[in-house]
Amino acid sequence: MPELPEVETVVRGLQSTIVGETIVDLEIPWEKALQPESAYDSLIDKTIRRVSRRAKFIIIELNIGALVVHLRMTGKLTPVFPEKHITVILHFRSGNALYFQDMRKFGRMVYTDDPAELVEHLGPEPLSDHFTPQRFIKMLQSKQRIIKPLLLDQSFLAGLGNIYVDEALFQAGIHPQSIASAIPGKNSKLLHKAIQNILSASIKAQGTTILNFSHGDNQSGTYQAALQVYGRKAQSCLVCETAIEKIKLGQRGTHFVQIVKRNSKQIITY
DNA sequence: CGGCCATCCTGCACGC
DNA sequence: TGCGTGCAGGATGGCC
Numbered sequence: 278m279p280e281l282p283e284v285e286t287v288v289r290g291l292q293s294t295i296v297g298e299t300i301v302d303l304e305i306p307w308e309k310a311l312q313p314e315s316a317y318d319s320l321i322d323k324t325i326r327r328v329s330r331r332a333k334f335i336i337i338e339l340n341i342g343a344l345v346v347h348l349r350m351t352g353k354l355t356p357v358f359p360e361k362h363i364t365v366i367l368h369f370r371s372g373n374a375l376y377f378q379d380m381r382k383f384g385r386m387v388y389t390d391d392p393a394e395l396v397e398h399l400g401p402e403p404l405s406d407h408f409t410p411q412r413f414i415k416m417l418q419s420k421q422r423i424i425k426p427l428l429l430d431q432s433f434l435a436g437l438g439n440i441y442v443d444e445a446l447f448q449a450g451i452h453p454q455s456i457a458s459a460i461p462g463k464n465s466k467l468l469h470k471a472i473q474n475i476l477s478a479s480i481k482a483q484g485t486t487i488l489n490f491s492h493g494d495n496q497s498g499t500y501q502a503a504l505q506v507y508g509r510k511a512q513s514c515l516v517c518e519t520a521i522e523k524i525k526l527g528q529r530g531t532h533f534v535q536i537v538k539r540n541s542k543q544i545i546t547y
Numbered sequence: 548c549g550g551c552c553a554t555c556c557t558g559c560a561c562g563c
Numbered sequence: 564t565g566c567g568t569g570c571a572g573g574a575t576g577g578c579c
Contacts, residue, residue, distance in 0.1 A: 278572065309555090333573080349573055351557085362557090381556045383573070422549070431574075439572070528552080529572075554575085561569085 279348045281403070281436030282479035284333045286498060287354055291328040291335070291375075294356050298369040299324045307382055310364035316388035320344070320367070331396040332435030343392040352377065352384025399435035403472050408434075413469045417457040424460065425453035426527035437472070440485060440507045443532045445471040447506045452546040453524075453531050459547035478503065506532040 279287070300320050305311050323339040330336065335354070337344040346354065353359070355376050365377040365386055377386060389395055401408045416434075420427055427433055428442045437445070446453050448471035451464060460468070479485060484498030501508075505515055510523035514534040524531050536543055 280573095347573080349555095350571085379556090380558075381572085383555060426550090429573085527550085530570095550579090552576105552578085554577105555573105557571100559570090561567100563566090 278350045278438060278440070279333060279352070279484075280438035280441055281330075281333060281476055282441075282482075282500065283484035283498065284330055284335060284348065284436075285480050286483045287348070288328055288330045288335055291337070291354065295325050295337070295369075295373075295375055296327060297325065298371060298373060298375075300367050301370045302368040304366040304368070305364075306366075307364035307379075310377060310379065310382065310384060311386045311388075313388070316386070319388045332399050332402065332431060333438070334396055334399075336392050336396075338392070342388060342390045345387045345389055345392050345395050346377070347385050348379070349381070349383035349385070351381045352379040354378075398432050400431065400433045401435065403434055403436050404476055408469075408473075410466045410469045414462045414465045417460055417465050420457040422457055423453070423526070424451060424455045424457050425529070425531060427457050429527070429529065434472075436476070439529050440504070441472070441475055441479070443507045444475050444505055447533060447544070448475065450537060450544050452544050453526055453533055455545070455547040461547070464545075464547075506534065508532070 300323050303317055303320060305317070319342060323341060325337055325339060327338045328335065329338070333347060335346040337346065355378060356373060359376055359378040362378050362380045363376055364379045364382060364384065367375040377384065387395065425442055425446065428437050429439065443453070445468060449464060449468040451460060451468055479498070479500040482498050482500040482503065485500040485504065486497035506521050509521045510532060511520055513519065514521055514537060517534065517537045519534045519536055521532055521534050534544055
């Protein structure tokens with residue numbers, strides 16, 4: 278499922294393929310995927326000026342307004358014709374096209390005059406200069422919530438999903454059920470560093486590809502090879518050989534190990 | 548405010 | 564082989 282690094286990878290691809298294209302027609306095989314209803318008319322004859330990202334949202338700026346896209350679980354934006362699960366097609370004057378493909382149909386495209394409004398509820402970007410360790414420590418200190426669901430809350434911190442949250446907590450040696458405000462500053466700082474390191478490394482690897490759906494020359498990332506705990510239930514921890522546990526936390530599969538013995542590092546519940 | 552649940556969807560793994 | 568069931572999950576919204 279696309280999280281920040283995967284969306285960043287998609288955006289970089291789009292920047293070199295669709296900027297400058299003018300939309301001349303649309304096909305909408307799955308009506309719900311494009312909103313509002315008036316979007317069809319709004320998009321005709323619009324030219325793509327720039328493509329950017331805010332957390333997991335893709336912002337396709339047009340000469341008037343913008344198309345804000347969220348891929349959710351299984352959405353993909355590709356210039357290559359996908360055989361199945363197409364929800365929206367943008368046809369360009371050049372003859373090229375952009376296909377919105379989404380097996381589970383959760384993804385959405387929204388045309389808006391004011392894209393900023395659609396992303397104003399989001400917390401800080403984890404890789405921005407504004408997201409300092411000091412700020413993160415303060416953010417955690419003010420929350421009595423369980424750390425894992427808190428990190429998944431996009432209004433708290435924007436861009437992390439289930440995979441990278443499990444990985445970051447493991448790397449920082451913090452139990453996913455810890456109460457945020459009880460985590461010592463020193464460990465919050467480690468978590469901040471883990472979040473940034475993991476996201477940066479994953480962007481470099483062009484993201485994580487967990488589910489590859491048979492055929493499809495999808496541009497797949499390689500970060501899955503670097504995952505330490507996600508999807509490794511009952512396998513042994515790569516640091517200490519303890520079996521990785523999987524529990525349900527806030528309705529999400531959650532992977533962790535109780536104790537990491539080597540380096541005398543321990544997964545601690547605060 | 549936080550916790551919990553349902554909703555949206557489909558494909559796949561599983562048991563029989 | 565094929566059927567039924569459960570599970571996966573990002574975001575939102577309703578309820579307590």
